[in-house]
Amino acid sequence: MAFLEISDLSKRFGGLTAVNHVSFELAQGEVVALLGPNGSGKTTVLNMISGLLPVSGGSITLQGKRLSGLPAHRIAHAGVARTFQLVRVLPSLTVSENILAAILFRAGHTSEQEARIEAADLLAAVGLEGRGGEKATDLTYIDQKRMELARALASRPKLLLLDEWLAGLNPSELRIGIDLIAKLNARGITILLVEHVMDAVRALCPRAVVMNAGSKLADGPTADVLRDPEVVRAYLGEPHAAVA
């Protein structure tokens, strides 16, 4: 039984098919990149896994438990957490409260005192030590991304979905970001990431799934997939594919 099994997944918005019969699996502990040009349906797949969008066809199961059809909070309780393409903070709350929100409403009971200690630890883990009292909206964009990651980790996920979490980072921040994701994976968290930063994809993901126009185009070792003429054509157009 695969850890995450996506089977014949489809999403239609009226007459537009955003995801068309996509299937792939993740083994426990893998870090897999979901690649593809803009509009290929990557974020839509993530949105269906996390429950933000209902599926139009097919199924999603996590460790044999069917996720498709469940509301997002039940999927979160099943062990799926995510970050968003455009950072989403809870603006009226402090940094610490943003993390507490995820700790206090995850599956199982946690006392408020335990939650505060855990929130401080999580903030330290993403490089926001001592910043818990600040308003979430006062953080810089990069720090908001760190906070959003800490909030995703606060729900103790088995599967972490990262939607372009490394986008917009400068080279030194990118190094820190890659190390952080690698550490999370070393702790046993399975990660599916949508990413355009190819250095990060090569460094983190032994395997990649590529989508184009809503369909799966390739699935295999990252280095092979990125050399695949079909993938190059989808990303860069016909002339580049011929060169490749």
Add this chain to the structure above:
Amino acid sequence: MKTILGLAAAAIAFAGLAAAPLYLGTYGIGLMIGLIGYVTLASAWALFSGPTRFVSLATVAFFGIGAYTVSVFYESFPPLVVLGLAALIGLGVSLLVGLATLRLAGVYFVIFTFGLAELIRQLVTWYEVNITGTLGRYLFVSYGPEVVYWQLLVLCAVTFGIGYLIQRSRLGLALKMIGDDEVVAEHCGLPTARVKLALFALSSVIITLVGAIQAPRWTYIEPTIVFNPTISFLTLIMALLGGATRLWGPAVGAVPLFLLFEWLSANFPDHYSIILGLLFMAIVFVLPRGVLDFLEGLTARMKSERSRQAAGTAPEHGKGRLAEGEAK
């Protein structure tokens, strides 16, 4: 310590208000019934709509249900049983409405709740005209306005108590999360639909009880009186004026506005609605987050100005300009 002092102050204020009928005349008691009624309505409205930002215009629907329930059953059951019955009917309607509408967002929810109030008014009118054959109902109870006032005061205190407990609980955090970003709240594991439904029902039951308790004040009940949409708008604007996300905010807005409306309706009965409309717009433009938030911001600015003066530093905007000049 601060909490104990606050509770003691609240208890003294409650005792003082409870004694009001002993030293107020008939007009004074009537005025206080209206005042406490609106403080309770605005506070109950803000329990749900304040933190979640789901603006409900269904206040008068539940208020009217409460009043009509009393007018129908007051001769059949003891007063407290009738109040319980009104609360149950309010709960049932709010659960039905909540299940149907709380998935709507923004302006769609506002329009639905406004339409709901109108629908219930028309249904009651139709029933009265076609089934009972009469439009209005007389309502003569055996107790006086003092009892109405005390009942309302207890309901008001209970509403504040509930608001206080919610703000200090996980439920308070949950409501803020929903108001901030429902998608994030749901992805944090919060069952947002259930939380919204529970709070909408709680708020609606309190509003229903306000209508039920105040009903005997009219003596004659008909749909145009107890389903008057102005009640919904007044409640909303009172909560917004004081600050709908704060415990005392709705009360801070309700007291001056109620007194002002009383004076306006007595002195300018023909132009009352025009002045009311202008006032609504002015409040939304000038104090969109309410008086308490405005005062808090003002105090914070004054404090920071004083500390800057004490430290002998220039204001922040001045520093910014200097820095730009230096860069050039």
